[in-house]
Structure formats: C-alpha cells, structure tokens
Amino acid sequence: MAQQISYFSPGPAKIPEEVLRGLQESLIHYKDTNVSVLELSHRSKDFDAILQKAETVIREVLDVPGNYKLLFMQGGGTGQFAAVPLNLISRTGKADYIVTGSWSSKAAKEAAKYGSVNLVVPEGQPYTGVPDRSCWKLDPDASYVYYCANETVEGVEFQSVPEVPPGVPLVCDMSSNYFTRSVDVSKFGLIYGGAQKNIGCAGVTLVIVRDDLLGNPLPTCPVVLDYTVMTKHRSLYNTPPTFPIHVLGEVIAWVKKEGGLAEMERRSLEKSKILYSIIEESHGFYSSPVDPGSRSRMNVVFRVGGAAGEEDLEKKFVDAASQLGLLSLKGHRSVGGIRASLYNALTLADVQRLGQFMKKFQQENKA
Template sequence: MANRAYNFNAGPAALPLEVLQQAQEQFVEFDNTGMSLMEMSHRGAVYEKVHYETENLLRELLGIPEGYKVLFLQGGASTQFAMIPMNLLSPGKVGAYVATGSWATKAIEEAKLFGDTAIAASSEADKYARIPSLTDVKIPDNAAYLHVTSNETIEGTQWQAYPDSGSVPLIGDLSSDILCRPIDVSRFGLIYAGAQKNLGPSGVTIAVIREDLIGKPSMTVPTMLRYSTHAKADSLYNTPPTFAIYMVNTVLKWVKANGGAAGMAARNGEKAKLLYDAIDGSGGFYRGFAESASRSIMNVTFRMGSEELEKQFAKESEANGFVGLKGHRSVGGLRASIYNAVPPESVQALVSFMKDFQSRNG
C-alpha cells in the first residue's frame, strides 16, 4: 500500500501487512458463522479452535518441550512483575534480578512489594549501555528464581546468551524480542511476553511456565493472579481477549510461513546490520548508545551531536513518513524499533534518510 507509514514504534508496533489484510477480511464475519469472532462466546467451538491452534503454533515455533503450560493472560507484561514474586517467592527465599535497564528496574521495584530481592548483576554504573557479562551474574544460595529482561527496549540492549542458573529457575521477560531468534525454552522456568511488539496487538500476554512451578503460592494471592487458576482452565477461566489471541494466531502463521524463529533471526540480523553500519559509518555524526557487544537487533538507539539536532531529525523524519523515531523520554536521543514485522524496505528507507540528513547538516 502506497500510504503505509514507515513504522518504527516501540510498542504497540508494526504488524505484517498480510496479517492486517486477513483480519480485515474476517473482521465482520469469521469462518462463515454470520458473526465477528469478537461477538462469539469464548466457550464455543469456533473460538476454542482458534484458542488451541494458537497454543499449538506457539509450542511449535518456540520449540516448547513437554512439561510446560502455555497461558494467555491479561494485564500486560507489567502484571507479570507482580505475579512472579506473588506465586514463586516463599519465606527465606529471595527473588534474584539482573538490573539491565528501565524494564528490569520496574520488575525489581514491583517484586520488592512482595518479598526480598537481590541484585545478581547490574550495569547501572554504565548507564545501562551494556548487558552484564555472564561471569558477573552471582546467584544467591537462597534464590527462588533468577529474572532477566531479555531485551531492553529503551536502552537498546539485548542478551546475546543467557546465564546458566543451574537448579534455580530462570525467568525471562521476552516482551520485546520473543521469536526474533531461536531460543532453548528448556533452560527457562518461565518466559513471558506482552504481545504488542512481536506477536500481535496489545491486550494479551503470553506466559510459558514449567509445570512444577505451578503450585499453591506461599502468600495470599487473588484468584486471577495465580498461575494455577489459568493453567487448570487452559486460559479460559474467564473471558480471554479473544480477538487479540486471534491476531496472535495470524501473526504466528506469518512467522511460520517466513521461516519460523530462524527465518526471523536472519531477517532481523540483516535489518540491524544495515542500520548499525549506517550509524558506525557516519564518522561520529550518529553515535550508538549501546555498547557494541550488547546491541539489540530489535531496538536501535542512537544519539547525535546535540538535542536540537535530534529534535530536528525527529521532526523532519515525521514529515517524511517515518513514525516513532524519537527516543524514550527517560533517555532521550533517537530509537528505531525494528521488530519482526518491520519490512527491510522500511529500514533501507530510514538509512537513506539518515544519509541525506547528514549531508545537509553534517
């Protein structure tokens, strides 16, 4: 479509055009039922088929082994910041966290409301411009779990390899990089991800939890905030966000048709290289924020010589059809979020604009 924006929003983010077009076709009437999927009972056979197909697609594309439950939850990944300690902390145990940036910090602060926490490693001294090395991660003997934020959308850093947590369950917030590359789910006790970056629209959060971690919490936890509630009911305890789950279904089919996680990794690697090469090859006109070894292939953060120049870049880019390039208010600068659905052509257009902007302002 000629009038599609170059969408670099950090979330809600770009969705594949084919997915949007399919949803448009099926919006008013789904599968010859005379109704939109949004109008149907979540207890009916038509929706249940979509529900369980979506779960099976996740199992296939993530390579989820036996012994894990796939949950469709609400409240965004931020609600998981509370659900994790509420369900997994017990007296005498601590929640261990690696402090890598803005989202990891939010998870830590929330966990403190429910029990003791420990910082297993931190890059705060480096303004969160890097991911701590694996050897820096020190897990306390009484850790109930080790939590990592796989990708920091605001700072633009990403774990290149995950720590080995041994017998301590590893928990991963994969909200902004799930299915951007293959991962070994069996190394995790729990992974979770808000859908609105790589999986679909906002409104549903995916959690994949090892079954032995689903038990009776040691503290009083509301029914809707217990993993056991949703695991026992296959995420149908109450009305799930049915249309958002349908959209995840269509996105997962698109991922599968484009090579699965390995195909996404190749696609994302090419896009990230194109953009980082433009930054590194600018002679200092553009400067990457994240240290090279910690750079994200999902969120490319960069600065310029002055805030005034950055504001001018943001303004001119918007006038040229680019959306979402202004950095987060907490760190400033510029950011291009290049999630799975962002077409390579959008990144190529951005690189061309960056070179033109430099030629006029360098």
C-alpha cells in the same frame, strides 16, 4: 498515490499487512458463524478452535516441550512483574534480579513487595550493556533468577542465555524479542512477553511456564494472576482477551509461513546491521550509547550530533523523517535521542528507507 509509511514504533507495533487483511475480513463475519470474531463467546466451539490453533502453532514454532503450559493472560508485562513473584517466590522467599535497564528495574522493585530481592549486578544508570559475568553475585538459594532479554528503552539485549546455579529456575521477560530467534525453552522455568511488539496486538501476554513450578503461589496472589488456576482452566477462568489471542495465533502462523525463527533471526540481524553500520561510519555524527556486544537487534537506540546528542538536531531529524513517512522514531522520554524498533513485521525495505534518510540527513547537517 498514498505516501509510503514505515512504522518504527516500539509498541504497540506494526503487524504484518497480510495478517491485517485477514483480520479485516473476520471483523464482520468470522468464517461461518455469522458474527464478528470480536463477538464470539469465549465458551464457544469456534473460540475454542482459535485457542487451540494458537496453542498448536506456538508450540510448533517455538518447539515448546510437553512439560510446559501456555497461558494467555492479561495485565501486560507489568502484570507479570507481580505475577512472577506471587507464583514463584514462596519456595525460599528470595529472588535474584539481573537489572540491565528500565523494565528489569521496575520488575525488581515490584518483586520486592513480596519477598527479598537480590540485585545480581550493581544497579546504576545509564544502562549501556550487560555487565560482565565476573561481577555477578547469584544466590544459590534464590527461588528464581529473573532477567529481561531485551530492554526496549535503552536498546540493550542479551546475546546468550545467562547461566544460573543448578536447580534455580530462570525467568525471562521476552516481551520485545519473543519469536525473533530460536530459543531453548528447556533452559527456562518461565518465559513471558506482551504480544504488542513482535507477536500481535496489545491486550494479551503469553506465559510459558514449566509445570513443576505450579501449585505454590503466595496466599495473597489474586486469582487472575495465579498460574495454577489459569492452567487448570486453559486461560478461561474469566473472559480472556479473545481478539488479541486470535491476532497472536495469526501472527505466529505468519512467522511459520515466512520461514520460522531462523528466518526471523536472519532478518533481524540484516536489518539492525544496516543501521549500526551507518552509525559506526558516520564519524561521530550518529553515536550509539550501547556497548557493541550488547546492542539490540530490536531497538536501535542512537544520538544525533555527538555522544550526548543535540536536542534541536534530534527534533529536526524526527520531524524530517516523519515528513517522509518514517514514523515513531523519537527515543523514550526517559533517555531522549532516537529509537528505531525493528520488530518482525518491519521489512528490509523499511529499514533501507531509514538508512538512506540517515545518510542524507548527515550530509545536509554535518556542519
């Protein structure tokens, strides 16, 4: 009998088994085309149907208003670190960045190549939460305000949408909590996220942009990062990541079938509560470095053996977990510790298995 596997990777992450089985069939013959889905021309009617299906289900599940365009782009989130300022900063030459972790910090540094970047909160490490709104310094003349909704490295998540000055577009990197809870898209000028955590496989980045923000990129903006060009050509200006787009559409269809965003949010809260409760009740054996009000539902980050963690004990934890099929629990190399990523495809049973292991590991090593 094969060993049971629970995969807690921060990305590329687990894809629902039901979706994988459907994809498996399409790898040889996609419907009645007699060719693999990997081989379909991006100019064919068959791929156009795939693209249209993905667009339709995304709009339906996320309730995307009609004045927003959907783009399927390449380059991942890192590509969007440049694409956002290249497309949006020209209005005033300035942008506000709320830096709360590694990814928003990298985005701010990239944006500084193209204009003036104001750090809304004092940048500092370690990142342990979203600073109180009273210390924010927002520029009402900024071209946009940027933030990362969930920092995968540090396990910090915004629990609400930031309020910004009137008329200033809000830009959000939702790579790691896309489609995990209901979102009022109309509050944003632009949302983007790589697919490889909650909504598919690596290779495609879903961009949702309000149409009034199109049409004014910097002259230096490469055509493959130009939202206006990509909108005009329905993401088909060049060969798009055809298979990742297909996977994305199938995963969002699965989200819809499972109960939509309300159900994904319910599950994420239930799963993360299991681990945070064990951490809080461990009398210091496990510890979370993140402020309770900013703890991520997606990436539960913790130390083993005290607040600073014990490296040998944490290695023992990861090794013992791996032997039981609890995989990819090592924390990011920049911060160490343990990280359990609880994306949509992770089941409650997966998390319960990890919780049982954590309790047993504590009992056997608490001395």
